Amino acid sequence: MIHVVGGGLAGSEITYQLASHGYEVVLHEMRPLSLTGVHKTDRFAELVCSNSLKSVDVKNASGLLKSELEKLESFILRVAKSHSIPGGKALVVDREAFSGEVTHVIESMTNVKVVREEVKSVPEDDDIWIIATGPATSSKLYSWIQKEFGSGAHFFDAVAPVLQSDTIDMSKVFFANRYQQGDDYLNCPMDKEEYISFREALINAQVLPVEGFDRKLLFSRCQPIEEIARSGEDSMRFGPLRPVGLSDSDGKKYYAVVQLRRDNSIGTLYNIVGFQTRLKWNEQDRVFRMIPGLEKSRIIRYGVMHANVYLEPYSTMDEFFKSRKKKNIFFTGQITGVEGYVESVASAIFVAINVIRAFNGKNHITLPSNTMIGALMAYIAHTPNLKPMYANFGILNRKDVGEIGNLEEFIS
Numbered sequence: 001m002i003h004v005v006g007g008g009l010a011g012s013e014i015t016y017q018l019a020s021h022g023y024e025v026v027l028h029e030m031r032p033l034s035l036t037g038v039h040k041t042d043r044f045a046e047l048v049c050s051n052s053l054k055s056v057d058v059k060n061a062s063g064l065l066k067s068e069l070e071k072l073e074s075f076i077l078r079v080a081k082s083h084s085i086p087g088g089k090a091l092v093v094d095r096e097a098f099s100g101e102v103t104h105v106i107e108s109m110t111n112v113k114v115v116r117e118e119v120k121s122v123p124e125d126d127d128i129w130i131i132a133t134g135p136a137t138s139s140k141l142y143s144w145i146q147k148e149f150g151s152g153a154h155f156f157d158a159v160a161p162v163l164q165s166d167t168i169d170m171s172k173v174f175f176a177n178r179y180q181q182g183d184d185y186l187n188c189p190m191d192k193e194e195y196i197s198f199r200e201a202l203i204n205a206q207v208l209p210v211e212g213f214d215r216k217l218l219f220s221r222c223q224p225i226e227e228i229a230r231s232g233e234d235s236m237r238f239g240p241l242r243p244v245g246l247s248d249s250d251g252k253k254y255y256a257v258v259q260l261r262r263d264n265s266i267g268t269l270y271n272i273v274g275f276q277t278r279l280k281w282n283e284q285d286r287v288f289r290m291i292p293g294l295e296k297s298r299i300i301r302y303g304v305m306h307a308n309v310y311l312e313p314y315s316t317m318d319e320f321f322k323s324r325k326k327k328n329i330f331f332t333g334q335i336t337g338v339e340g341y342v343e344s345v346a347s348a349i350f351v352a353i354n355v356i357r358a359f360n361g362k363n364h365i366t367l368p369s370n371t372m373i374g375a376l377m378a379y380i381a382h383t384p385n386l387k388p389m390y391a392n393f394g395i396l397n398r399k400d401v402g403e404i405g406n407l408e409e410f411i412s
Ligand SMILES: Cc1cc2nc3c(=O)[nH]c(=O)nc-3n(C[C@H](O)[C@H](O)[C@H](O)COP(=O)(O)OP(=O)(O)OC[C@H]3O[C@@H](n4cnc5c(N)ncnc54)[C@H](O)[C@@H]3O)c2cc1C
Pocket: 005, 006, 007, 008, 009, 010, 011, 028, 029, 030, 031, 036, 038, 039, 045, 046, 047, 048, 049, 050, 051, 117, 118, 119, 120, 132, 133, 134, 135, 136, 137, 138, 141, 157, 158, 159, 304, 305, 306, 307, 308, 332, 333, 334, 335, 339, 340, 341, 342, 344
């Protein structure tokens, strides 16, 4: 019997892959009985923050990884594409429709048994256990992992707020993508004075206390907006508020621009791009209403900050993401130290391939090192004192990129 612990992005992908190859899977998911600090629903593959799965351009590292996952027949990517909504060059999804379909498909699979329970430890048995409990692994299971494997680290990550679109003042904002490539994004333009007062308010706003919070443990790619603001007067203008390539219908350019991205297919919800935050909720209302067009906006999901846990993979698991100590336990998803939705899915496909091969009496394999998925998995497994890693052209030389094979090729 195979047990998957955690019905997030990685857990859903691996459950689907194993079940669709004929294996019986028990999927243990603790929601809704026990919620994490970031998930809000009982659905599988809930996107906890942005509804963007990043670029689809293969010249971009994330786009390349997605193109490889497509060849490897990723279930999550297929569902994401079928619920995509306009988002320029990014794969942006209607989050409710996306997680709704993932849940429906998994629950309909006859060889998947879904058990809604918190797994607090892995029993001593001969079953295969795949731990996919993600950055918000329950504290009891995380304590067991730390005790059992002597491993564990964390960093801090935050979520951006979502607004109700009929509360946006459309007379002050304009639709446009950067460099006139469509009009999927809503843009809230700021002049210099507005930008400076907004920054002042952000820096001085009250934040929610977060247990053990340490600025040094913030993830560099997902800094809260107030931390970006604090780091320098122009930092936001070179980050999420950068105005380059954006002009209104009269061709007018602005000092800074806040972008809003559609959150659902019917356009009733928008999220504020790059506005991860740990401001107190009443402060989010007060400060974000200083943004032109958002004076009367209503936030329906506030930003929050959360500690992200992960293993120290180098000492805990081998290059196939199998526990060094207990040969029937695998790890996958963000708990292994990959960072990001798509990267978590990639690690699930990698582990699925090796679990299926083992059941077929075959040796485990690594994936080609000249592919983004192969390079990322190798980086995770071989780097001592790993800091979480996402797809990028630092771990894979752009000039060396090779073609990934298809799923059946790796399994058989
Ligand atoms: C605050 C925050 C914001 C993030 N924002 C982004 C973003 O915008 N873009 C991006 O690409 N990535 C983001 N990430 C990173 C990450 O890619 C996602 O969290 C992603 O969902 C990880 O996938 P996963 O399957 O490993 O974990 P998850 O999707 O979190 O799934 C883990 C599942 O395990 C369940 N679970 C936990 N413990 C137990 C237990 N003991 N027993 C049973 N079930 C359990 C949880 O309920 C959950 O359903 C963010 C992470 C955090 C914490």
